[in-house]
Amino acid sequence: MSEMVKIESKRLGDCYYKLEHKSGLTILMAPMEGFNTAYAMFGTAYGSIDTCIKTDESGDFIKLPEGIAHYLEHKLFESEECSAFERYAKTGANANAFTAFDRTAYLFACSDNFEESIEILLDFVTHPYFTPETVEKEQGIIGQEIRMYDDSADWRVLFNLLGALYHKNPVKIDIAGTVESIAQITADLLYDCYNTFYNLHNMVLVVAGNFDMEAVERAADKVLEPAKEFYLERGNCDEPEEVAEKYVEQHLPVAVPMFNIGFKGKTGTEAENFCGSVLDEIFMEALCDDYTKVYRELYDEGLINATFGSEVFCGRDYISMLISGESREPEKVFERLKKEFEHLLEHGIPEDIFACAQKSVYGHYMRSSERVTGVAQSLFNCHFPGVEMYELIELAANATPESVIERVKSTYCAENSALSVIKP
Amino acid sequence: MQGKLIRKEIGEAAFMSFVQDPKFKSDRISLCFVTPLKKEKVTVNALVPFVLRKGCKSCPDFTELNKKLAQMYGAILDADVAKHGANQIIEVSIQFTDDRFAIDGENMAETAAKLLYDIAFEPNLDENGHFPEIDLELEREFLIDTIESDLNDKRVYAIGKALDLIYEDEPFGIKRYGYVEDAEAITAESLADAWRELVKTSRIEIMFTGPGDSSTAEKVFTERIATLDRKPVIAEKAPMIPYTPFKEAEESMDIVQGKLVMAFRMGAPETEHEKNSARMLSALYGGTAFSKLFMNVREKMSLCYYADSHFERGSGVLIVDCGIEFENREAAQKEIVRQLELIGEGDFTDEEFMSTKMAITNSLGSVGDTLYSVEGWYMPGILDGKILTPEEDAEEMNAITREDVIAMAKRAKPAAVFFLKGGENA
Numbered sequence: 115m116s117e118m119v120k121i122e123s124k125r126l127g128d129c130y131y132k133l134e135h136k137s138g139l140t141i142l143m144a145p146m147e148g149f150n151t152a153y154a155m156f157g158t159a160y161g162s163i164d165t166c167i168k169t170d171e172s173g174d175f176i177k178l179p180e181g182i183a184h185y186l187e188h189k190l191f192e193s194e195e196c197s198a199f200e201r202y203a204k205t206g207a208n209a210n211a212f213t214a215f216d217r218t219a220y221l222f223a224c225s226d227n228f229e230e231s232i233e234i235l236l237d238f239v240t241h242p243y244f245t246p247e248t249v250e251k252e253q254g255i256i257g258q259e260i261r262m263y264d265d266s267a268d269w270r271v272l273f274n275l276l277g278a279l280y281h282k283n284p285v286k287i288d289i290a291g292t293v294e295s296i297a298q299i300t301a302d303l304l305y306d307c308y309n310t311f312y313n314l315h316n317m318v319l320v321v322a323g324n325f326d327m328e329a330v331e332r333a334a335d336k337v338l339e340p341a342k343e344f345y346l347e348r349g350n351c352d353e354p355e356e357v358a359e360k361y362v363e364q365h366l367p368v369a370v371p372m373f374n375i376g377f378k379g380k381t382g383t384e385a386e387n388f389c390g391s392v393l394d395e396i397f398m399e400a401l402c403d404d405y406t407k408v409y410r411e412l413y414d415e416g417l418i419n420a421t422f423g424s425e426v427f428c429g430r431d432y433i434s435m436l437i438s439g440e441s442r443e444p445e446k447v448f449e450r451l452k453k454e455f456e457h458l459l460e461h462g463i464p465e466d467i468f469a470c471a472q473k474s475v476y477g478h479y480m481r482s483s484e485r486v487t488g489v490a491q492s493l494f495n496c497h498f499p500g501v502e503m504y505e506l507i508e509l510a511a512n513a514t515p516e517s518v519i520e521r522v523k524s525t526y527c528a529e530n531s532a533l534s535v536i537k538p
Numbered sequence: 539m540q541g542k543l544i545r546k547e548i549g550e551a552a553f554m555s556f557v558q559d560p561k562f563k564s565d566r567i568s569l570c571f572v573t574p575l576k577k578e579k580v581t582v583n584a585l586v587p588f589v590l591r592k593g594c595k596s597c598p599d600f601t602e603l604n605k606k607l608a609q610m611y612g613a614i615l616d617a618d619v620a621k622h623g624a625n626q627i628i629e630v631s632i633q634f635t636d637d638r639f640a641i642d643g644e645n646m647a648e649t650a651a652k653l654l655y656d657i658a659f660e661p662n663l664d665e666n667g668h669f670p671e672i673d674l675e676l677e678r679e680f681l682i683d684t685i686e687s688d689l690n691d692k693r694v695y696a697i698g699k700a701l702d703l704i705y706e707d708e709p710f711g712i713k714r715y716g717y718v719e720d721a722e723a724i725t726a727e728s729l730a731d732a733w734r735e736l737v738k739t740s741r742i743e744i745m746f747t748g749p750g751d752s753s754t755a756e757k758v759f760t761e762r763i764a765t766l767d768r769k770p771v772i773a774e775k776a777p778m779i780p781y782t783p784f785k786e787a788e789e790s791m792d793i794v795q796g797k798l799v800m801a802f803r804m805g806a807p808e809t810e811h812e813k814n815s816a817r818m819l820s821a822l823y824g825g826t827a828f829s830k831l832f833m834n835v836r837e838k839m840s841l842c843y844y845a846d847s848h849f850e851r852g853s854g855v856l857i858v859d860c861g862i863e864f865e866n867r868e869a870a871q872k873e874i875v876r877q878l879e880l881i882g883e884g885d886f887t888d889e890e891f892m893s894t895k896m897a898i899t900n901s902l903g904s905v906g907d908t909l910y911s912v913e914g915w916y917m918p919g920i921l922d923g924k925i926l927t928p929e930e931d932a933e934e935m936n937a938i939t940r941e942d943v944i945a946m947a948k949r950a951k952p953a954a955v956f957f958l959k960g961g962e963n964a
Contacts, residue, residue: 206896316914404604419680
């Protein structure tokens with residue numbers, strides 16, 4: 115018998131349900147009253163950074179072509195008869211998928227015909243069909259996706275930064291790979307990756323919004339076969355604490371120079387990175403959000419504009435603080451932020467600034483709980499690190515200036531940072 | 539959808555709309571100055587929201603203003619400019635946590651409404667009635683960067699160039715953020731005058747969306763707008779041009795992927811039924827992952843990663859764009875034209891047609907699920923004077939027949955092609 119557990123947040127007045135399905139799949143469901151949309155995500159803890167693996171079958175570590183997780187995501191939409199998109203066409207659902215650094219997800223949104231759509235989702239993801247011809251056909255399509263990103267200044271400035279921050283960590287590799295690396299991908303290799311990572315024990319199904327929980331269980335009972343035991347060892351990249359390069363630049367047609375600044379963190383376990391990132395967010399707000407002294411100085415000196423922003427970039431095996439914007443003198447922005455970073459670590463966060471930062475981060479988590487996609491994505495992201503979703507807003511609510519500084523001191527150092535610039 | 543739209547006239551050419559919905563945890567108030575879109579005024583008006591965002595009489599300091607917002611659980615105060623038909627829209631909006639989730643029991647809606655009013659109507663002017671010089675200088679620089687930033691996204695840039703080719707002197711061709719030369723000429727005086735004129739002559743549209751008590755906000759706006767000296771000017775509807783002579787252009791840039799944009803005139807689809815037929819056509823042609831363009835240009839011919847179409851409701855133009863290898867331009871262009879011709883010949887199945895309808899109905903079903911999409915849904919209808927719920931719109935879309943789509947496809951005539959290719963910057 116499958117068992118269902120209810121998880122509640124008193125603070126938000128919300129709840130969700132966790133079902134360990136007999137097939138081995140974990141199913142997380144958040145019915146949301148008053149909403150019309152259902153949003154489902156079915157995914158695996160497998161992404162672009164999984165380029166080196168060891169399984170029972172492979173014996174020793176084997177190296178995979180860069181971009182294969184993303185290629186697999188594209189090809190999984192095909193079956194012998196028709197594409198998953200053509201199947202969804204009969205239900206009206208809006209379907210998509212994405213490959214990230216450490217996960218891949220297949221998703222749909224619908225306001226009608228939920229049960230038919232969830233069956234399609236579970237069915238096509240668990241029934242791969244690759245042939246040399248269909249694999250070959252995708253080279254042109256993904257080739258154009260790669261080229262599109264090669265011309266994207268936003269994308270290049272980020273990946274150039276990751277290349278500067280990291281020596282070996284595969285997070286520095288472009289998610290879609292290169293035209294050359296994807297040329298090595300074969301149908302057999304796709305099956306190897308599929309059979310390794312698309313094991314229901316390594317996957318999760320998340321549904322949020324307007325749907326019937328029994329319909330989800332019925333679909334899972336109907337479509338899913340019990341999964342084999344799961345064993346996997348991922349390669350360890352032995353990433354040094356220091357950055358590979360302090361500065362990197364590229365010329366592309368842009369109006370104003372764009373920059374990304376990264377403060378490289380020491381990675382903990384996936385759960386430590388995830389929970390720590392909430393405190394890191396508060397720190398970054400206190401460092402340079404629009405109510406800080408340093409933001410005002412940079413703004414008034416014309417060194418930054420309203421495009422300036424920050425985020426924490428974290429996942430399995432990596433964590434960094436990223437700051438982005440446009441500036442005609444990005445080096446000055448970088449120097450000023452490094453100095454402020456050190457100042458905060460030494461002198462602590464002023465009380466009024468801390469209150470602003472904490473309330474902002476709290477509000478951010480609260481607002482994501484009023485969107486169907488926000489809830490689904492949050493459940494999905496929290497599952498693989500093994501973090502309970504409502505823990506994040508509690509971490510924000512319970513943070514203190516001291517706990518934030520302690521966390522940042524133990525994870526970051528102003529010197530382990532880099533600047534990436536795109537110049538016209 | 540849960541909340542129904544309620545509209546009230548709260549002053550001369552000043553309206554407030556409400557969509558109450560208890561499922562949300564935050565509320566959103568937006569305030570729009572709606573003014574006729576004019577080439578000579580578009581740039582200075584575009585600068586207004588950026589300087590308004592810097593502070594107001596009750597909170598003149600930019601940093602203190604941002605602190606205040608952060609303490610309201612990270613309330614988001616946005617200021618931007620948009621276009622709709624013959625109208626320019628200068629918008630300031632605030633999204634904030636609903637009272638139920640405020641830790642200290644603050645009356646968030648009242649605070650937010652007062653702040654938004656102050657931002658729009660009580661700016662921080664100096665003794666000469668001008669905006670602070672530093673705000674003018676910084677925000678003018680940012681406006682110029684924003685005008686030029688189209689270049690950053692090659693897809694946006696190429697579509698803009700294709701539209702430049704066809705619109706010429708139509709109001710639709712006026713740039714959202716205006717023009718660099720005009721931005722450089724803005725002075726402290728011209729900027730303040732532009733703001734005063736907006737306050738005096740614009741139609742004012744305020745919208746409150748969310749679970750909160752909107753009565754205090756309504757009171758704040760009604761009482762204060764009554765004190766303004768108003769003389770509203772309403773824009774005339776921009777005429778739709780049926781056809782224009784075909785134009786073609788290309789440009790070189792240091793890029794690795796070519797961007798092909800094609801624009802079609804549809805013979806001025808003026809009636810709602812015609813417009814909906816064109817929307818349906820666009821969805822069938824290139825609006826879904828099972829559309830004609832997706833299945834042929836991408837899946838069958840492997841020419842691109844994306845090939846999309848969309849219909850511009852105001853100007854009646856259908857736009858297709860895709861990213862391709864430079865040498866595949868001819869093949870892509872031929873296939874894009876051919877697929878539209880095939881629809882005109884009725885070469886699509888009932889199943890494809892039904893699926894397209896379902897995709898549209900399905901996405902309309904989601905409109906009520908975010909504050910942002912609720913506002914984004916109703917605002918164009920309010921401006922066009924035809925307010926429909928998403929359900930009513932779905933009903934109208936479902937009334938479109940195969941024959942309507944075929945007839946609309948037959949009316950399509952290529953009006954412009956723009957190609958952004960590799961090589962040295964032009």
